Amino acid sequence: MMIKALLGKRVYDVDALEMGKVHDVEFDATTYAITALEVHKGFRTSVLVSMDKVSKLGDSVLLNIKSEDLLVQD
Numbered sequence: 001m002m003i004k005a006l007l008g009k010r011v012y013d014v015d016a017l018e019m020g021k022v023h024d025v026e027f028d029a030t031t032y033a034i035t036a037l038e039v040h041k042g043f044r045t046s047v048l049v050s051m052d053k054v055s056k057l058g059d060s061v062l063l064n065i066k067s068e069d070l071l072v073q074d
Helices: none
Strands: 010-012 018-027 034-042 045-050 054-057 061-063
Touching: 018 045
Parallel strands: 010 061
Antiparallel strands: 010 018, 018 034, 034 045, 054 061
16 A cells, blocks of 8 residues: 555544544655554644554554554644
8 A cells, every 4th residue: 555545544443433534654764664653633633653553454544442542742
């Protein structure tokens, strides 16, 4: 999947509650593997989700944890 295809996808936690949308991706510069997704939860509120917390990528992104278990970044 291309990185631009991930941008704007809706992100849902393990309870199927919408967290926000993918705003950006973080990747390893040597392997080019995606390491994390930056998810915007609202105005000026985002969270960095490591790929080990992602259970499925498709029409949307499904996580294997609850949204409150993620740390919010400003």
